Amino acid sequence: MTLDLERHAKSDESARRLIERFCWPAGRPRCPRCAHAKAYVLAQGRLRCAGCRYTYHALTGRFAGLAGLSPRQWLRLLTLFAAKETAHAMAAALAVAYNTAYKAATVTRLAILADSLDGLAVLGGPLGRELGFAGGVLRPKPADAPLAAVPVFGILEREGTVFVDYLPDMTPGDLLHFNLRFSLPLSRLGAIVYSDRYQRYQTLVTCGSDLLARRIVEVAGRVPAVEPRREGFWPYARERLVRFHGVTARKFPLYLKELEFRYNHREDDILPILLEKVCAVVPDLD
Ligand SMILES: [Zn+2]
Incomplete structure (x- = not known):
């Protein structure tokens, strides 16, 4: 599938529709809390579950929901990530703080790791917590803080x-x-x-x-x-x-898993694959 992200990133509305397509491939929203399919439409892509009254949007409970970026910002960030740009370049292009761009790049790498063969074993163990993965939230530690155990x-x-x-x-x-x-x-x-x-x-x-x-x-x-x-x-x-x-x-395990992914997809357009990964539901490992 060739995906013209630049075209989809032209407006907030079209970016949101594309992200929703990746989050809800069946075309219908689904409550992340009770899996109910009926929902009331609120403003700006938010929905209220008809079953449990929970308010959610497409990215609730998904990797992309951990970084505080809008759908449009995600499309632009992933384009830069695919082109191997640095977090500094991402921050400048998106006009966001360096920490925000760095966090989103880390979320992308965690989503890549989660989908690799031993990803869930890594994230569910002590190394996952060292990498900042704490159940449904992200608690990154400073990049130069030493690891309790070097893997x-x-x-x-x-x-x-x-x-x-x-x-x-x-x-x-x-x-x-x-x-x-x-x-x-x-x-x-x-x-x-x-x-x-x-x-x-x-x-x-x-x-x-x-x-x-x-x-x-x-x-x-x-x-x-x-x-x-x-x-x-x-x-x-x-x-x-x-x-x-x-x-x-601290950065090495995520970089190494990113290289595994890039190498195994060296003949492919990785953008749609990255989008699929960040739109995946964060696994419940507690
Ligand atoms: Zn619900």
Whole structure:
């Protein structure tokens, strides 16, 4: 589907209608509280449920409802997100505060994560809370605040599709142990540390571990097998991670999952897919 977001973003009314199409594909609203289909139309896209009297709009209870942007602002923000613009550029283009644009970009990344294979396991666990996901609301922490536990991810690529798996039982300490005791080659890319092949993974990767930064040992004459590669996910991710200046431990999991999504859709127009994801209902994980 080609989607001319610019055309839909010309007025608040047409932007709202497009967003409603994504939220209610059956064409009828549905109460997010009691699932009743009958509603009274109020002003500005708001509805009152005929069953429970709850007042809602298309974005109530959905990822896009967590960021405080109007439908029209969402269409413009997603166009910029798809074009890999920074939160600063988004804030300037939408004439909103930097924090508002940053929050909306974070919501977009959380929606991408939620829809990935292990997304619900990540969001429902301690890492999800570290990323700012607290049930139905968003409680972002400062980007440079340290994580209670630095996560490790395994990267597995098969026939051009990549899987970035969160490994909840693996710690940076384990990586160091494999490095010191079993000569597992490790390399650094700024605060990121990645390994040689490990079990079914082409590489294990983590970001922001002080322990690894201090104690990692080069294995003479050996580098991780992904390091010299020119094709595939790792060179793709490496180039982009270098461009995300100063990626922090807290930003890394969302960036890595975003890269997984972008890589697996590298031949597609990602705008309609992004719109679908931010219009998805926020999962109830409590
Ligand atoms: Zn209701």
